[in-house]
Amino acid sequence: MNRRLYVTVFIVIISFYYLCFWHKTDFIKKELPQALVVGVKKCGTGALRSFLMQHPDINFNPSEIKFFNHPWNYLRGYRWYVNQFSPRSREDQIRNGETIQLTIVSFHQIRIEKTPKYFHEDYVTRLIWNMDPKMKIIIVVREPVKRTISDYTQESISGMFHVDISRKLLNRFGEIDPSSELISPSLYANHLKRFLEFFPRSQIHIVDGENLQRNNPSIELAKIEKFLGKSNYFTSTKFSNNTTKGYYCFVSDMGKHKCLGNAKGRRQELVDERVVSKLKQFFKCHNEDFFRIVMKLEQQDDL
Numbered sequence: 001m002n003r004r005l006y007v008t009v010f011i012v013i014i015s016f017y018y019l020c021f022w023h024k025t026d027f028i029k030k031e032l033p034q035a036l037v038v039g040v041k042k043c044g045t046g047a048l049r050s051f052l053m054q055h056p057d058i059n060f061n062p063s064e065i066k067f068f069n070h071p072w073n074y075l076r077g078y079r080w081y082v083n084q085f086s087p088r089s090r091e092d093q094i095r096n097g098e099t100i101q102l103t104i105v106s107f108h109q110i111r112i113e114k115t116p117k118y119f120h121e122d123y124v125t126r127l128i129w130n131m132d133p134k135m136k137i138i139i140v141v142r143e144p145v146k147r148t149i150s151d152y153t154q155e156s157i158s159g160m161f162h163v164d165i166s167r168k169l170l171n172r173f174g175e176i177d178p179s180s181e182l183i184s185p186s187l188y189a190n191h192l193k194r195f196l197e198f199f200p201r202s203q204i205h206i207v208d209g210e211n212l213q214r215n216n217p218s219i220e221l222a223k224i225e226k227f228l229g230k231s232n233y234f235t236s237t238k239f240s241n242n243t244t245k246g247y248y249c250f251v252s253d254m255g256k257h258k259c260l261g262n263a264k265g266r267r268q269e270l271v272d273e274r275v276v277s278k279l280k281q282f283f284k285c286h287n288e289d290f291f292r293i294v295m296k297l298e299q300q301d302d303l
Helices: 002-022 047-051 071-075 077-083 124-131 142-158 165-169 188-198 209-214 218-228 273-302
Strands: 035-039 059-060 110-114 137-143 204-208 239-242 245-253
Touching: 002 124, 002 218, 035 047, 035 124, 047 059, 047 110, 047 218, 047 245, 071 077, 077 188, 110 239, 124 142, 124 188, 137 188, 137 209, 137 218, 142 165, 142 273, 188 204, 188 273, 204 218, 209 218
Parallel strands: 035 110, 035 137, 059 110, 137 204
Antiparallel strands: 239 245
């Protein structure tokens, strides 16, 4: 019993050290990201990252670091977090060109990281605020029923789910289970309210995921550029509509098309209409709450 107590005390002391000292290095903070795409999963965050990586003034990490929502990663500290980012260089910018120059780091670039689970993990918001109260937050949303079904489709294909979607969504009474891992990310209003408790309106930007992927992305990207304080790089001519894939591809200055992977734009699972109807009914009040919040925020912007 005493041994177990000693081990517990040791873990608490080590954790306290990490939280109080390992995360308080000022010179490391200067290298931390200035903006985060916190979600939402299956709303177009991958497409957004693919597009923003082309901007010469943005250093967008190519992979999800999962720093705040994985305790072990977080205990590694800010130094580890910073080391996950590679500096965007002149070489990266002209890799598809005719010549390759030596690496030239661009210090004026803004660093961005994307991990969709940051949005619906309750404790993550405070950890982000602790790191930087001035952090800019980007949230991508889409119609929640489509998002939920798309989430199930991806997890089924990856082998995570081996049961029908109704088994993942409905409780024993045949009603939508709010605690389902497929439902929680779609409760936009609940999670947005939490972010607004920590960050002012001016530091939160909401992206229409449907508009980003189905219409010319330059419309939504121009709003993001303004939010980030960056020059307008994404004009409508930088995108081409790929009718085969069903979405827009980025067109480089050399005229080369950069399209999303084959996993994007795939057909969704066919879901029983009764389940779809239950989802629509369940999300109705949550959608209304979300739109009320967004409209109130837009009214504040107009003042």
